[in-house]
Amino acid sequence: MSKTFKEPDCNQCKDRIEVFKVLNEEDLKKIDKIRYDVLFHAGEIIFKQGTPFTHTICILEGLAKVYLEAGSKRRFILTLIGPGEMIGSPGMFIDGLHHFSVAAVDDSVACFVQREIIEGIISTNNRFATELLKRANKRDIQNFQRFLSLTRKQAPGRLAETLLFLYHEIYKTNPFKITISRQDLADMSATTKENTIRTLKIFKEEGLISMTGNLVTILNKRLLQSVSVNG
Amino acid sequence: MSKTFKEPDCNQCKDRIEVFKVLNEEDLKKIDKIRYDVLFHAGEIIFKQGTPFTHTICILEGLAKVYLEAGSKRRFILTLIGPGEMIGSPGMFIDGLHHFSVAAVDDSVACFVQREIIEGIISTNNRFATELLKRANKRDIQNFQRFLSLTRKQAPGRLAETLLFLYHEIYKTNPFKITISRQDLADMSATTKENTIRTLKIFKEEGLISMTGNLVTILNKRLLQSVSVNG
DNA sequence: ATATAATATATTGATATAAATCAATAGATA
């Protein structure tokens, strides 16, 4: 963790972060007053699972991974988050703890807002509460998809899904240069790094993708999608 | 689906359903006015995934399973629900569709409340909205646990978890007579019925449980818990 | 700045194993 600074104002985020669109002048002022930005270097931890949940964050620049850990074993990456999303914590209203860890993948700037401020707005601005409920529902639906992926698909299907997610949701260009490691790809696809590498090789041999170093090109999106869907 | 009737009033549910505790007189009146009960026989479907989400339900009597389906393949049981919980749908505020199916396991009575009424209360009673957010967070935390179970534990660990869930959350006595099938046990543990039966046999041989027909006795809870935790 | 050492990440191969699948039979329920 390094530099603490403060510059972009909240109106920018009102435009680009879905749940903030319903905030009024007053709400934004409350946030703007106490918010601050922190620069994280690639690899640094932003939130640690199990620690007190004191602030929500928004990634203003860069990319972060949100993941579950348990014991010393394997990690499970819930999602990657770039600019445009607020990261709260399911610990809000429950035990006041973080239930996942968040780490910077690229050098990233995160905006910190005290949890109490957000809770206050929830209790006074009903549209905001409703917006958060909507977001929770979206997350539920995504989680359901994830359950089906984990129980019905085999590893190649899940890896194909991960690659399409990276293309559609994160890097948005083709080809794209991944900044996450092979281990991260594995942790997103619920498999091992060895298996991931082997499967990527097969994808290359079958002409689904090309991949040199960290530059990925999706060559046959239709087929990749078919692998993703049919498992 | 059979008999439509109406008798118990909402005050009973205000006491026993967490999210209803914050409802005021007026809210309860709105609900009481339009609610109705339906008796479902064991095996009958209450909600079908993909159909319009028109009513929330509460199970007043009996037991229901909430599950995901995809294609003709395997099902994934998200949870079992008895009296004391409201079943909404993540389709609320999103696409107005059900994203899971619900079926009666035992003969069950379900109370139906029009979705619009619930949505109306959300928009006027902030405490209710907050209560639902809290519930969404709880669900998130449970989902995280589930993700870890699916990715880190092997089948015996997940089955042990299922048995303990049945004991702690559903039947609450020991021994308990399960009303769900072996296939259901498998669908809760993300494995096959054959594997489930074989693993139950091992649990019996190792003195963790005894099981004759559908009567389950947890003999060594400590060890069963250890299997559940360590996978 | 450049070379070299040290460390982390990526890759390939060989092996072990949990668990799915297929198949047949037994038992329970309608």
Added chain:
DNA sequence: TATCTATTGATTTATATCAATATATTATAT
């Protein structure tokens, strides 16, 4: 009697694990 659920056995297979090497990245010293 017929149909659905449960059980046991044999076989296959996806994938984890272990082990070794290669490549890339970072740190350190000259």
